[in-house]
Amino acid sequence: MENIRLYYIDRLRVLLTILVVFHHTSITYGGEGSWYYVEAVGGDLTATKALLSLFTGVNQAFFMGFFFMISGYFTPGAYDRKGPARFLTDRFIRLGIPLFIYVAVIGPGLVYALNFADTTPFWSFYKKWVLTFKLINFGPLWFAEALLYFAIIYVGYRWYRKKSNAYTEIRKVPSHTEILIAAVAVGIAAFIIRLVFPVGTEVLGLQIGYFSAYILLFAVGVIAYRNKWLEQLSARMARRWLWVTLAVLPALPMGVLFGAGELNGGVNLTAFIYALWEPFIAFGIIMGLLVWFRERFNRASRLSQWLSDHAFTVYIIHPPIVVGISLLMKEVESPAGLKFFIVGLLATISCFAVSALIRIIPGTRRVL
Template sequence: MNTRSSELAVEGELRPGVAHLGGESGALSALKAGAKERNGGIDALRAAVTLLVVFHHTAITYGAIGGWYYKEIAPSDTPGSLLLVLFCTVNQAWFMGLFFLLAGYYTPPSFRRHGAAGFVRERLIRLGIPLLVYFLVLSPLTKALAQTANGRSFSRVFEYVWTHGQLEPGPLWFAQALLIFALAWLLWQWVRPSALAMETRAFPSNQVLLAAALLTGIAAFLLRLVWPVGVNVGFLQLGYFASYIVLFAAGCAAADGRWLEHIPDAQRKTWLRTARIALPIFPLAGYVALRFHVLTGPAEGGLNPQAVLYAFWEPFVAWGFILGLLALFQRRFAQLSGAWKNLARRAFLIYIIHPPILVSVALAWRDIAAPALVKFAITGTITCALCYLVAGVLLRAPPVARVV
């Protein structure tokens, strides 16, 4: 999720009208000519999914399963909680993977524009600085806010987080991961310089996409044997990284052919149908396991049917959601204006600042009784609106605008 509106992943300054570039010199000219233009569909999709991230964390606040700073309602078997769990489970299958795909998509052109040293410098500025700010300031701030719900002193908790090694990157683990991926990509260019050559390949066939989904499922299952979902290694949940790595690499491969701006109907329709079929399978399997005590086991990882199903379910859902949404937003948003343009510009900053704002909004009316779904809808909406306004104010400061 990672710089500017079109850069919640990485810089997005490709010109929408230039596709299927024929030669390296022509391609580089096109990249330079389009350096100040954006792809409206990708910008709008990134902005919309950023707001979905806010609602995702709001759902955890009110009864979904997952890690978050403040949980007002614990997960349960009530209809509201189950719906929020389903909401988060489906989101997790694809939305962060989409951000990694877009990050990869803008990596090769960014490298060509800046060169190796400039590329590293830009990544450190646009990813490293937000990561550092969150780690040192927003992390203890959000933790201290959340602990006031338990009657603890804000200042004492803030100090404790600093003095007892409790600092962490929160949602900015994504920036941390992208820095690692960027360095890995640079190493790959050094090992294989020919990978930088601009080539126009055809969009992957359904057979290739199927193979990628199967390999991703296998890799996820194997990773989760060692690092189950929920286990952090250096602040990263490696159990999810099979799809993140595959999608980042796919984004890099897609850049020169502009694949994400030209999704073929055949692949879009096939994978949307696949996602519709796959979507209910994992939730139904979970219900069967609980109700009839068959196909049991922790889905987070291990040698059990639920873990196998979950590992393969995710990419089959993700491919459909991602291709379908990319195509939809390309059709709907040729260029952005008004609120959409402002939202796109503020998206990464919204992603950075939303944790303390969300916790504050939830705490502000925690003593008012209301159904979980009502609180989810109201808190999520207010948080998105406040984040939008605060991001607009912060972007007026030139140093902030330079970074995000």
């Protein structure tokens, strides 16, 4: 397949990366989720917490799955150009090195600064917790870890396909019925998985409870590349699924408000609603963004290219910057919602600025 630059995909990557920064900032100021630093802000935060939690919930439903879909889309072409050995080598360089740096330096540094700095010398902390593997902090680089596993599995799949000649192309974009079946299947699978691995439970940094959607969307990306689904996806189909997303959106807040049971997993109605809610939110937003960016933003731009070039570095380095700016703003008297916006904006600008400085260092662009 001809390697054509898809400028709108570059811009989508930038948007998703910025959402990651704001997502973690929102948790700092009351949104549901797990993060290094959560600020206790005074006052009645019921409305703010609800809005920020809805923001994080919608993000969680689609943005990492969208990242997996985009990664899946570019996987077959990279494999075709490089072959299995070079493909895996490149994956381990571009994903493995940032993952190692985060686990060895950035993650432990953040944990130490926030929890041990006042009582323990850094080297004592590092020997006791990091070198003994009692603390393995993947942070957001769990995504790089998962992509490495997916890359290895994809190489095995291509080897099997070559040996067995078992491959059937799906030429048309899935129908509404097929998408509906996929959404229900993903939701039911997530509900079952969360009976064993509730949301928040990690295995080597991976929240297994979300992986039914991640696996499907990565596979969709792979198939979409071969069959040009991104080009064929119609505005009409995307619009219909956006309406589905809007119709389904209130179901989770209502389920939390009136339901009984633990949201993150278990045999209860609230957990079931949450598991099914996510794919219906995700599919509409993903299709809507794909069509909108394809139709409006598929052109070269010096600024968007610069932002795209720095997006992965921003993703890697954003945790200490978000936490640092949050701590600097700690004594500022301001509503939590306003602090969320200000800190998110400052963190985003700072992340891209620091990324630009990092990528000046010789050799970094081979990885970043």
